[in-house]
Amino acid sequence: MKKTESVKIFLIALIINCALLIISSSSHALDVKRKVLDNGLTLLIVERHNLPVVKVSVGINAGSLHEPEEKAGLANLTAGLLAEGTKSRTSRQISEEIEFVGGSVGASGGDDYVNASFSVLKKDVELGFELLADIILNPVFPEDELDKKRERIKAGLKSQEEDPGFVASKNFKKAIFGLHPYGRLLTGTAETLDRITGDDLRNFHAKYYSPNNSVMAVVGDITAEEVEKLIEQYFGLWKKNDLETPVRPLIKDLKEKKTLTIDKELTQATIIMGHIGVNRGHTDYYKLSVMNYILGGGGFASRLMQNIREDKGLVYSIHSYFAADRYGGHFQVSLQTKNESANQAIEEVLKEIDRIRSTPVTDMDLSDAKSFLTGSFPMRIETSSRIARFLVAVEYFGLGAEYIDNYPGFINSVTKEDVINAAKKYLHPENFILVVVADQEKAALKKELSINNDQ
Amino acid sequence: MKRITLTILLIFLVLSGCTDTSRKNKVGEEVNFYEEVLPNGLKVFTIKDTNAPLSVFQIWYDAGSIHEQIGKTGVSHLLEHMMFKGTPKYGPKTFSKTIKRAGGIDNAGTSKDFVYYYQKLAPDRLHLSIEMEADRMRNLIMDPEETMSERDVVMEERRTRYDDDPQNLVYEEVISTAFKNHPYGRPVIGWMEDLKTITRDDLWKYYRSRYVPNNAFIIVAGNIDINSIMGMIRKEFGPIPKGPELEKLNIEEPVQRGERRVYVKKEAELPYVISAYKAPNILNEDSFALDVLAGVLSGGKSARIYKSLIDEQRIALSAGAGYSNFNKYQHLFYLYGTALPGKTIEAVEEALYDEVEKIKEEPPLEKEVQKAKNQIEADFIMNQDSIFYRAMIIAEFELIRDWKLKDEYLEGIRNVTAEDVKRVAKKYIDEDKRTVGTLIPIKKQQ
Secondary structure: OEEEEEEEEEOOOOOOOOOOOOOOOOOOEEEEEEEEOOOOOEEEEEEOOOOOEEEEEEEEOOOHHHOOHHHOOHHHHHHHHOOOEEOOOEHHHHHHHHHHOOOEEEEEOOOOOEEEEEEEEHHHHHHHHHHHHHHHHOEOOOHHHHHHHHHHHHHHHHHHOOOHHHHHHHHHHHHHHOOOHHHOOOOOOHHHHHOOOHHHHHHHHHHHOOHHHEEEEEEEOOOHHHHHHHHHHHHOOOOOOOOOOOOOOOOOOOOOOEEEEEEOOOOEEEEEEEEEOOOOOOOOHHHHHHHHHHHHHOHHHOHHHHHHHHHOOOOOOEEEEEEEOOOOEEEEEEEEEEHHHHHHHHHHHHHHHHHHHHOOOOHHHHHHHHHHHHHOHHHHOOOHHHHHHHHHHHHHOOOOOOHHHHHHHHHHOOOHHHHHHHHHHHOOOOOOEEEEEEOHHHHOOOHHHOOOOEO | OOOEEHHHHHHHHHHOOOOOHHHOOOOOOOEEEEEEEOOOOOEEEEEEEOOOOOEEEEEEEOOOHHHOOOOOOOHHHHHHHHOOOEEOOOEEOOHHHHHHHOOOEEEEEEOOOOEEEEEEEOHHHHHHHHHHHHHHHHOOOOOHHHHHHHHHHHHHHHHHHHHOOHHHHHHHHHHHHHOOOOHHHOOOOOOHHHHOOOOHHHHHHHHHHHOOHHHEEEEEEEOOOHHHHHHHHHHHHOOOOOOOOOOOOOOOOOOOOOOEEEEEEEEOOOOEEEEEEEEOOOOOOHHHHHHHHHHHHHOOOOOHHHHHHHHHOOOEEEEEEEEOOOOOOOEEEEEEEEEOOOOOHHHHHHHHHHHHHHHHHOOOOHHHHHHHHHHHHHHHHHHOOOHHHHHHHHHHHHHHOOHHHHHHHHHHHHOOOHHHHHHHHHHHOOHHHEEEEEEEEEOOOO
């Protein structure tokens, strides 16, 4: 147990640059203890004694980034089967044990990393650690459980075709990311799933599920000493592994305008438009956060919502965001509007993108964005579950132990020039992918919007 | 999503149950509860919790969709949208912007029983909530043009949530078939045909009659100074005149004498079934056993429905049971399932009934009952981590009768026996009293 550092993090360091309100700053300390254990596991602990509850989240760098294209879905399936049988427990025994105490344990896949977690009342914390360690260290991936899971994932894929948002998003990501794992469905497809064997799962697990490839956050009614003892007891056999970095295809910015239309019997057109963005570590990330808040990230404070919902009544929901993962990201605007107003809604989105690229935002726009982004930060870490997931993400993305302290500074240093420059640099109204899932006859997309149309 | 229709959300919320404050907080932490009724009839509850990093303001109106007239469904929910459109004092469309500028978030929800509005803010900014909520209780602008534009927005919301979501369409059909007389049968969001004809006047009348202090209550929770919050509330809400006493809804649903069936044909991938039975709310002793029954059937992967339909028989992609016990009047206990490709929905429906039949014949094991109780209790405790949820619990009990009932809830759950579970299964899960809806997937007509 080396490198003990106690990081005192204060929340809500609020900067006041708002003409209308005098905002005083309150502070809530979040005391994070960080350690890197001998086996390489990064451990983060926050003691919170407000409730007799313990939440643990483990981020394992074993997401779909590490799987081969022809076996897409392997990483997700590996994560999903961890709790479906270990050397000493069947799937049924695991669910019986944890559900009996009203807790939960399991793992779910991700592009960047897998999240394995448990949630229990304080009195059951030993059981939580025991089961979590068992599913991470000793999964056996039984054939029948693999068959069942595969069958359900395939059926789930079919079922999701009923959801226009899913259909639009699937096509959009494929179009912008091409062969990169970020462009694929986490679940894989029926075809790639059929290629995955039990040995694939066991090999994938052996290769990537190692402590030096993982971050564990423990939050709740427990002391650091108790945590360390439990980890020694249950994770003592988790051994360090030599890691190799897999070769991934580069993300190519396609720089082309393309429209994809999917015809379905729907009353609304579900529309996604966008392109490649930036990764989470990018230096312009915070400029983009502020810019996007004003454009379409700020709910009722955003221009897209103001114009297209509030002024024109064309949508119920519209928003834009920069999704930033470790190795890349994308920008998208999504909306739903009745088939007949698809053209108008798209044109209005383009107008707003054009406006934020050509006209500086007002002082008020800028200060409103900053005061929300900094002031609402505590909500992101309100509960123990949220804190645990947040800490894992901060560690995985390398945002630094002082991230909470630094965040207001990152946001508040953004200027009006930064906003317009970021908009000019990272929004591409000339080159974007447009996906429209709709009753195409009624939506009747205009010619100029149907460039390179792939039906 | 903004302005949520709570109908569906509630079904999930209520499953987790509620109970006494004593287990929420450890000794030594300051938690105070204070209740006051202002002279104009407005009830105020405040919870001080020094641990909470945030505070929440909620105002609940007894103005849910059950109060709508035939032909005017959707008025309650559209009015909820209009509440964000501004008052003379603060100007148009400033509410959410002001809250966001203060680092907070705000939203609202409409259900059959109630409408509520909330803000989550740092405690020193709660004055914004208090000033602006008091103002919009009385002084909405409700510009006619704005109203028509917002009606369009709600129609878009309806299209997203129902018209283009096959399973939700089935749910809507089932509810409207299960309740012939009780207004629970009508959709909160409104029928599209009604939305088209709602006028500004309809909304205005509804607003004026139901948005009065004696038809609402407030909950403020967080690390707050109760005296100062109460001072602000008395100052801002106190001058609002009391409205006329509103009549309590008194509508009985006629006895159902035989199964009802509805079908929805729609472009979809997999067939789906939902089977709904009338069931009492938490004011009825049987509700505790029904809650446990729902847990025994569908509380996780080790529960009966998952084990049988998904794991062993492999006929369903998803399946479960639910019980909406936190409604003001009797609502529903339901079973549902989506068939795996190649399996029939009839087989799924039969298998769901088989699981209930087994319990009617043989009470569940002690261990299963204990597990369901433990789940309800653990969920309750874990949910306390959110100050918003803690305020919500008070509200849900207060809406049904009295917030103090929450202290009896877990006790009620703990007292349930395996025999009770069998008894309520026999009493309520009766084939002659069910309404079954089935989704029949069709392909798009060319």
